[in-house]
Amino acid sequence: MQRNSNISMAVIRRLPKYFRYLSDLSEKGVNRISSKELSQITGFTASQIRQDLNNFGGFGQQGYGYNVSGLRDAIASIIGLDKRYRVVIAGAGNMGSAIANYTGFHSSGFEVLALFDTQEELVGKEVGGKPIRDIRELGTFIDDHRVEIIVISTPKHAAQGIADIAVSRGVKGIWNYAPVDIRVPEDVVVENVHLNESLFTLSYLMKEKENI
Amino acid sequence: MQRNSNISMAVIRRLPKYFRYLSDLSEKGVNRISSKELSQITGFTASQIRQDLNNFGGFGQQGYGYNVSGLRDAIASIIGLDKRYRVVIAGAGNMGSAIANYTGFHSSGFEVLALFDTQEELVGKEVGGKPIRDIRELGTFIDDHRVEIIVISTPKHAAQGIADIAVSRGVKGIWNYAPVDIRVPEDVVVENVHLNESLFTLSYLMKEKENI
The missing domain is CATH 3.40.50.720 (NAD(P)-binding Rossmann-like Domain)
Known part of the structure; x- marks a missing residue:
């Protein structure tokens, strides 16, 4: 996974929010989501969402959107939630x-x-x-x-x-x-x-x- | 007291910090402080401190600095801590x-x-x-x-x-x-x-x- 060490604190503080929203979606059985739909849920703009996630090596696919549980797990790993x-x-x-x-x-x-x-x-x-x-x-x-x-x-x-x-x-x-x-x-x-x-x-x- | 309703959330979130630092200083018996000294304590730049406080109608005096308990009380009032x-x-x-x-x-x-x-x-x-x-x-x-x-x-x-x-x-x-x-x-x-x-x-x- 690509990391960019110049990531701003604003982006970093949004990561746990993405994780929370994606966890909620995953619990509800939602499999995939577009940046536009994610924007409606999170209140962040679709372009900000794409930019944020691109910092870590874009996860979305044109015309498909994001795989909810895949993106959640990737963010968990970025945050460091895959360790104890x-x-x-x-x-x-x-x-x-x-x-x-x-x-x-x-x-x-x-x-x-x-x-x-x-x-x-x-x-x-x-x-x-x-x-x-x-x-x-x-x-x-x-x-x-x-x-x-x-x-x-x-x-x-x-x-x-x-x-x-x-x-x-x-x-x-x-x-x-x-x-x-x-x-x-x-x-x-x-x-x-x-x-x-x-x-x-x-x-x-x-x-x-x-x-x- | 002058209020400016376009105050950014960043400034607003610093107000309780100023209140905390000034309360601590006041408890220690410090009567007055320059924006430079306040900068050393808070980690904010002196110019940012002056700008922040100017939003509410500058409290400092050239060559004197800020009156600690006076500024603390003014900020308490701005925050709304003077009511129950x-x-x-x-x-x-x-x-x-x-x-x-x-x-x-x-x-x-x-x-x-x-x-x-x-x-x-x-x-x-x-x-x-x-x-x-x-x-x-x-x-x-x-x-x-x-x-x-x-x-x-x-x-x-x-x-x-x-x-x-x-x-x-x-x-x-x-x-x-x-x-x-x-x-x-x-x-x-x-x-x-x-x-x-x-x-x-x-x-x-x-x-x-x-x-x-």
């Missing part, structure tokens, strides 16, 4: 527990091995069938289990320290829920989920509509 | 419960009044001090309490139906966690949190770094 990831969660509070309980991540190849917390009353318990361990065991655990992704759902003051430990042990991906920017070396990826910012965007847009 | 919102949560599962338990929303003016669920064994219980009610009471409850925002954290097949009920009762903002696109009239805002898509972006970027 070993994941730990730092912070076993509400958000950490919700993530541990969410079965959808597991079925997509993200296997949560354990949660970690500082609170003694949590350590030894389980969430979603996964053990909560003492945060002081984090480094050793990452080593022993070759953990690749850490979810950080700690209070913000703890986030950078946790990230430093994880990165020093070879973790390459951080899914950060703490409302703070995490500094990492160039070979590590941080993807932020800042729920407050999303909620504030909602309130801004609501206010804007009222004013119109 | 009445919120309900549809779906009292892991994610709905995590949101109900998160005290940060309350302190920002978003008051969760109740959760709603279809599961009989949940109805009557409490999460984060808020009652879980029968989903069939949703419409009446929205009427009675003039609810403005609904959080949808239901399975995807239920999301559109819930949204339709909420919108028909006058809800103007939907914070949607279900992995599905929700259709609403023009005067209603939908802000999506698609956690799967965020996780898949992380895995794509990790894969890309490996390949470089």
